[in-house]
Amino acid sequence: MKIIDAHLHIGQPGVFFAPETTPDQLLAGMDRLGIGAAICTDHLSLGRGCAGFLEGLRDVFERSGGRIFYFGVYHPGYSDACLRAMTEAVDWPGFAGIKIHPSFHRIMADDPSYEPVWRFAAERDLPMMTHSWSVSDFNPVQQLSTPARFEKYVQAFPGVRFVLGHVGGRGREQADAIRMARDYPNVYVDIAGDVYCYRLIERLAAAIPDKVLFGSDYPWLDLRSNFSRILLADIDTETKRKMLCDNAQAVYRLDEKRC
């Protein structure tokens, strides 16, 4: 049983200065906090999908002593290449599942071009994680990733364990993420990012204690902020354990992906 950061990144983000970005720096931070494992996306894969980058991530996993697992990023614009790469990597050590990012890829979450990856995940019993957010004045592309846009695929593929990253963001659409996690057995949420809404952890603990995963969004956000939010939240230790350990294990089954 270990603490799992289920949503973070490695590599240099292009849009801001980040003092810590490397796998070694990540491991040092995890060690300081007592985080046993993490699941990462690399910034290179976000651009055109995972083809050509999974080997590097496998190397990171192995060099980390089996602690930094990785997602294969699916970009609908490069569907065939992504699915070919993931077909090869699906049994590799450390391959934890599939990530999609409709806002970054500028393709709406309910677009038909996502159907192949949902089918791919269903056929191979792979979990999927997505960026999800609320409608934002600052960042209009977030409307492509609002939680309800994923619902048709959640219904069509009930066997795919599906994580709404960032709990649907800070806005009104957050309620849709919580509703979906409550109503669909295959839907989960992670709290990665600056979803620093007041008493959100307590509300999630009351509504969907078995569906909430700890995530930091490192290096975009500090490992320590969401970690302490859970540790110091006004909820019982059993629920904290679920958020920090059990729920991520239930979704990603990391113990099965070491060899």
Added chain:
Amino acid sequence: MIETTIDSMIQERQQLRERLRFFDAGIWLGPPAGFPNAVELPPAELGAALRQWRLTGGLVSHWWGKTVSAQDGNRALAAALDGCAEEVYQVWTALPLLPIEEGPLPGIGELPPNVRAVRLFPKAHNFPLADWCVGTLCEWLIEHRMPLFIWHTETDWPSLQRLAAVFPMLTIVVETQVQKILYHTRALFPLMKSRQNVLVELSNFAGQGFVDYAARQFGAGRLIFGSFLPMNDPLAPIGMLLDADISEEDKALIAGGNMRRLVGEVRP
């Protein structure tokens, strides 16, 4: 087994939190705007909120100062905190007032003695953050040793840099709301390096290692704890500071020592 580990982690953090004596520069009254999941903090519940989050006190602002008018916000804030027994101080909304307007800050009557900082909203209130417009106000702030707070989303970096350069004795606290400031670190950090009078508050200073980096590069005296309560979870910035890889003395300065010093230096 893991529960024991978690309980131990909790206990360590709770003990450190008590020792650091957090003093919050970012508490807000009034109806939040742009935060659909936030619930207004009633003035009567301010004391309970401080105790709930183990805050020893703080600076309180009012949303009306932005969303209605500086005058209405300041009056509402003064009324809400009148007779308040907590260690809280007011942050009034300022404007570049014209000669026929009552001053030195927007409002009516005497300035309450517990006003210890001001905030400007140049974008929301339609004026430039330029010395020819806000210079008189800045001179008054310097005379009273009163810090100026400003959301980074309410100005632009060249204007902020120029103001800090023209008024080097003016303490400017750049606030990390209402959008995370990490996208602007390539402007913020050079500004902090070049202008000693620029400080940053922590409520969304949330990029990985920002606290440690800024404390080492610019000194712990340049960081101010703020929570943005009740829009944000105070535990997010508290957590960043509790586990920061800096000395406990520096953590205590950031948690409250720096802001308490600034409050104490104000000449009402």
